Amino acid sequence: MKLSGVEIPKDFECSVRRVVLNAHMSLRGPWVGLLLGMKSANVETASNPMKLRFPLLLAVVSVAFVGVTPRTVEAKSDAEQICVSVGRLLEEGHYTHQQLNAEVSQKFLKNYLELLDFSHLFFTQKDVDALTAKYGTALGDDVLLGNLKPAYEIYDLYQKRVDDRVAKVKELLKQPFDFKSNATVEVRREKAPWPKDEADADQLWHDRVASELLQEKLSEHPIEPPPQLIARRYDRISRNVHEEDRDEQVKLYLDALAQTYDPHSEYLSKADFKNFNIQMGLSLVGIGAMLRTEDGYAKIESLVPGGPAQTDGRLKVGDRISAVGQGQGDYVDVRDMRLDKVVEMIRGKKGTKVRLLAIPANAPDPSQRKNIELVRDEIKLKDQEARADIIIKKEENGEQVKLGWLTLPSFYADMDRHAKSTTRDVLALLKRLKKENISGLVIDLRRNGGGSLEEAISLTGLFLKSGPIVQTKGSNGNIVVSSDPDPGIAYSGPLIVLTSRQSASASEIFAAALQDYGRAIIVGDKNTFGKGTVQTILPIGRFTSLLGSRSDDDGELKLTIQKFYRVAGGSTQLHGVASDIVLPTLTDLPEFGEGALKNPLGYDEVPKARFTKWSDGHPLFIDELKSRSAERVQKNPEFHFVMEDMERLRHKLDENRITLNEDARKKEIQDDKARKESRAKERLARHDEEPSIYRVTLDTVDKPNLQLIMYPGKLAQAKKDGVAKVSPEAAPDDPEDADAAGITDDSKEPAIDPERDETLNILADLVDLTHGPKTAASSTVKKSTTQRP
Secondary structure (H helix, E strand, O other): OEEOOEEOOHHHHHHHHHHHHHHHOHHHHHHHHHHOOOOHHHOOOOOOHHHHHHHHHHHHHHHHHOOOOOHHHOOOOHHHHHHHHHHHHHHHHOOOOOOOOHHHHHHHHHHHHHHHOOOOOOOOHHHHHHHHHHHOOOHHHHHHOOOOHHHHHHHHHHHHHHHHHHHHHHHHOOOOOOOOOOOEEEOOOOOOOOOOOHHHHHHHHHHHHHHHHHHHHHOOOOOOOHHHHHHHHHHHHHHHHHHOOHHHHHHHHHHHHHHHHOOOOEEEOHHHHHHHHHHHOOOOEEOOEEEEEEOOEEEEEEEOOOOHHHHHOOOOOOOEEEEEEEOOOOOEEOOOOOHHHHHHHHOOOOOOEEEEEEEOOOOOOOOOOEEEEEEOEEOOHHHHOOEEEEEEEEOOOOOEEEEEEEEOOOEOEOOOOOOOEHHHHHHHHHHHHHHOOOOEEEEEOOOOOOEOHHHHHHHHHOOOOOEEEEEEEEOOOOEEEEEEOOOOOOOOOOEEEEEOOOOOOHHHHHHHHHHHOOOOEEEEOOEOOOOOEEEEEEEOHHHHHHHOOOOHHHOEEEEEEEEEEOOOOEEOOOOOOEOOEEOOOOOOOOOOOHHHOOOOOOOOEOOOOOOOOOOOOOOOOHHHHHHHHHHHHHHOHHHHHHHHHHHHHHHHHHHOEEEOOHHHHHHHHHHHHHHHHHHHHHHHHOOOOOOEEEEEOOOOOOOOOEEEEEOOOHHHHHHHHOOOEEOOOOOOOOOOOHHHOOOOOOOOOOEEOHHHHHHHHHHHHHHHHHHOOOOOOOOOOOEOOOOOO
16 A cells, blocks of 8 residues: 555555544444344444544545545445445444454454365465465455455465366376275364375375275265266366355355354355245245255254154264265265255155265264155144153152153244244143143253243243343343243242253253252253354345445345353353253264354353242252262163263264275274174163153143053063164164164154153152152043054
8 A cells, every 4th residue: 555655564554444444334333233123322333423433534534635545435346335234243233342353354264264175175274374464464354345355366266276176186086096004084174284285285185085985985875986976076066166156255255254253143145044034934845954064065953843854863963964865766976065955955845755875973984874765844833842741650669650751842932923832832731741740840952952032931930930030141241131020830840951962042041040040950961052142133235225225135144142141140152051960972072062163152151140049948959869860870781882882982083083994994884783783682682661651742732531652561562573763862873774763752663762761760769859759649641542552
């Protein structure tokens, strides 16, 4: 930059550019506040924008007199205006109010490079160093000036690197590979350094191609000869890169920018927002799975409660889809296919079949596949409703205890017609459970990813007297305490909340409040997910209109604006809710949770809210319950299976390498199959005591007869027939056979779920310690006589 022929240092140039920009944007503060749904006085720049920005206006005048024309007065393209609006909204509206300074610019650049090159394979460290020197500290200013040149130049370099590498891969595929060495290859490279130069990259890619060839060679579900399959896959990568037009490149660039602030902020293009609405709505026809791209695979991020995939039970969070087939047609390899195209292949007409080849999340070898056939169906709210079970189990002393189990897939609410309410539905179920004289209750949130905050607050109130439930803090530091105003209590008996790493957001608010009040015992994984932030959706068009144009095609910004805090003061962010009693499961890994995401907001605390601990005259006996549970877990063979698999999985994750020796890989696969067969025989030889379970749905809650879904002898017979299912929440195995995996929900075959069984044992202990033994003799559950053979 030059002023009247004098050379100005680059850091001063950045400062001048920001002064120009700030003056140009000075009147926008109140709009940001209003459109965020906050009082403008709560936004730092909104209370008196002219007063705050006036010195900046004087600075711009001074600069203008020495011959600099501000870029911001130039006409901007739609993409440039969107860029400016997204940058300013993040600065002014995000919870952190973090300015787009040099530090954020460097994080932004790293995010963009890793969004393009997730596994650190195409760029070299030389590329990264050169891009950092050129753009590292100035990207934020470029965004706020609407300068998209860096986005395009970096993408063009990425495109060239992909083209060059694909050409080399095709040459590699012509060479013979010997899978007899003891060489190993890194499995996940997202945290690995970029190859230092081209020679380093060549060696890395040689091993990677060898690994892909061996993986396909060992697959029990071959699609075509490995060299042709992999060549086609890399042709697809190159084609995908070239198909991204400038608008799509801008979307990637702004997405990387938003996620520099936190993992839940996101720029949504018009197409993205359409998909977001489909996911949030209840009319999607498909399999009910949320996917994201990771290392070229479509990875299962979550399963929609009540959807075909969740109901079937074989597809699990963390599984990676490698191929898709329609009906009885051939499989099509989908690795390195654009995610929107994979989704398009999986979606389809109601009643049609889709087949998936999926690599299990805990597969000992990536060549392993699950062959899953699903029937597409409309995912309806009814399938996500709360439901309950009445469980009659025999104690060691021979007496029977009657317990309630309430499964809550989500905190749902019908915002428009108020026709559905989680709280209202649970209240109806609780009335029936109380009528049946249950002695204790479990609320199962293992697969509950959240939902309506209002429903979480009101549902918590069913188990507490009136008082604060959750605290919320905005970017201005103001703390709002949300309380349950209803002093009524729907259920006051012994209570356990069962959670997992998949329990998030509203689930964590519910569990945290009951734990803080001393109302319930939390059982499950060490911690829940740890999402303690609140997002809002802002239409970008409202802001680009202030720059001269507006379009519905400008997209939306999903923006983090608040954080949640427990009534005891701690945040649920990152820490989640810790279980009072931890049970072994395969999902209890730090790789599942907020802390595994990029740039999560940190944990902090606010002052404790004023609340009165639950007092019914009885303690929770946590130490005694933990001791009893630990003793049972040590004797339980199913938990031994889980712990063995967890140790093996933990070793694999930590080692992060896989051998390129074919014989060694085959032995690992054979050992895994032998282990599954041995466990199946061991299960068959057991004679465990089985409870009677009656299902209560919202359709049957007022009916005199209830469906008997489990009875003594049914599980033993199912194991003998080879159709006993392993619950997806706690399955120690990941069976490839369709008859060996499933869930409890209305299944014809019962499920093996040690976590469920032990939670019931803990509840029975709590009942015993609290009130003394309670028997089921006082109330006989009426059942439909047609349900049992």
